[in-house]
Amino acid sequence: MKRIAILTGGGDAPGLNAVIRAVVKTAANLYNCEVMGVRDGFDGFLGDYGIFPLDQAAVRGILPRGGTILGSANRGNPFARKVVRNGREVVEDVSGRIKDNIEALKLDALIVVGGDGTLRIARELFPIGVPVIGVPKTIDNDIGGTDCTFGYDTALNIATDALDRLHTTAEAHHRVMVLELMGRDAGFIALTAGLAGGADVILIPEIPFTMEYINEKILKRSERGTHFSIVAVAEGARRVGGEIVVSRMGDEVYTPRLGGIAVRVADEITRMTKIESRVIVLGHLQRGGTPTAFDRDLATRFGSAAVRLAAAGGFGRMVALQNTKVVDISLDEALASPKRVDINCDAIRTARDLGISFGDNPLKS
Numbered sequence: 072m073k074r075i076a077i078l079t080g081g082g083d084a085p086g087l088n089a090v091i092r093a094v095v096k097t098a099a100n101l102y103n104c105e106v107m108g109v110r111d112g113f114d115g116f117l118g119d120y121g122i123f124p125l126d127q128a129a130v131r132g133i134l135p136r137g138g139t140i141l142g143s144a145n146r147g148n149p150f151a152r153k154v155v156r157n158g159r160e161v162v163e164d165v166s167g168r169i170k171d172n173i174e175a176l177k178l179d180a181l182i183v184v185g186g187d188g189t190l191r192i193a194r195e196l197f198p199i200g201v202p203v204i205g206v207p208k209t210i211d212n213d214i215g216g217t218d219c220t221f222g223y224d225t226a227l228n229i230a231t232d233a234l235d236r237l238h239t240t241a242e243a244h245h246r247v248m249v250l251e252l253m254g255r256d257a258g259f260i261a262l263t264a265g266l267a268g269g270a271d272v273i274l275i276p277e278i279p280f281t282m283e284y285i286n287e288k289i290l291k292r293s294e295r296g297t298h299f300s301i302v303a304v305a306e307g308a309r310r311v312g313g314e315i316v317v318s319r320m321g322d323e324v325y326t327p328r329l330g331g332i333a334v335r336v337a338d339e340i341t342r343m344t345k346i347e348s349r350v351i352v353l354g355h356l357q358r359g360g361t362p363t364a365f366d367r368d369l370a371t372r373f374g375s376a377a378v379r380l381a382a383a384g385g386f387g388r389m390v391a392l393q394n395t396k397v398v399d400i401s402l403d404e405a406l407a408s409p410k411r412v413d414i415n416c417d418a419i420r421t422a423r424d425l426g427i428s429f430g431d432n433p434l435k436s
């Protein structure tokens with residue numbers, strides 16, 4: 072193995088730089104192998120200045136830094152790329168150019184660090200001859216086959232801190248605070264931060280909710296003399312029989328942008344309980360800043376393992392964490408079914424035992 076490349080795709084997650092650093096150091100120390108950085112996800116293969124050498128000096132000091140020194144893109148699917156031809160926007164498959172570039176650069180492996188969307192692209196590139204190795208990242212924690220992804224722990228800590236801070240101001244003003252959290256179609260951030268941050272109501276995509284049950288919980292607290300409540304709502308949560316709330320519709324290339332559920336929930340709480348509510352959308356703060364020690368450690372172990380996997384010729388596979396050990400699994404296995412909160416898991420059970428409402432019928436659950 073003489074030369075490999077690394078790219079980071081999709082929404083950024085704290086720990087990406089730790090992976091890049093681990094890849095460069097492991098490649099140099101173990102294999103005397105050169106590493107190339109690819110700018111802005113797969114887009115780097117399509118422009119003129121998208122690929123550059125990454126040596127140890129280039130990765131010095133980046134371990135605690137959020138973001139990614141390579142840049143990222145979450146609209147860069149080479150199999151379906153929007154381009155303008157004769158003044159008209161058309162969707163084209165440009166994946167062949169990536170394969171040609173990889174051959175021209177004599178790359179022995181391409182390490183793809185990404186979430187669900189980016190890893191799906193890697194899986195499609197593998198059968199056309201691109202020697203891909205996957206590394207799972209996302210704050211959403213929704214990748215199968217791995218106990219968790221890096222970035223998730225940092226997002227959880229930021230969300231929990233927000234809930235702690237909301238408690239004091241909610242109590243001072245006798246208000247309901249509704250905090251909207253990321254996670255797309257998975258409720259991991261809202262559930263775990265909700266538990267860690269003492270939320271009274273947790274709304275997740277896996278358990279559709281009914282406003283009556285949410286209000287019942289808030290009014291009961293009020294009757295007991297506790298005149299404030301905290302609601303943690305995942306951006307992908309929805310009412311029974313309702314739709315996910317989006318702030319921008321998707322199309323054949325772009326996924327819909329989720330957002331707006333907290334406003335709907337808070338408005339209904341105020342209307343039905345007459346208790347004043349406020350909305351806080353934590354948004355991209357969950358992805359920014361320095362990674363936690365857990366995420367730095369996991370990202371470093373993933374990066375190093377990805378290089379060893381490349382040297383062993385384990386293409387079409389992804390590194391994963393299983394029972395505290397870093398292992399590798401096929402991209403097919405990882406992407407077979409998206410990971411979601413198991414509604415019978417002990418975290419849900421614990422939350423219910425503590426009296427936390429999921430906006431469903433507590434007697435039936």
Ligand code: F6P
Pocket residue numbers: 082145186209210211253254255306328329358
């Ligand atoms: O997948 C990570 C994530 O942060 C989701 O939780 C969120 O819905 C989405 O990305 C936001 O994407 P963007 O950066 O395009 O706003």
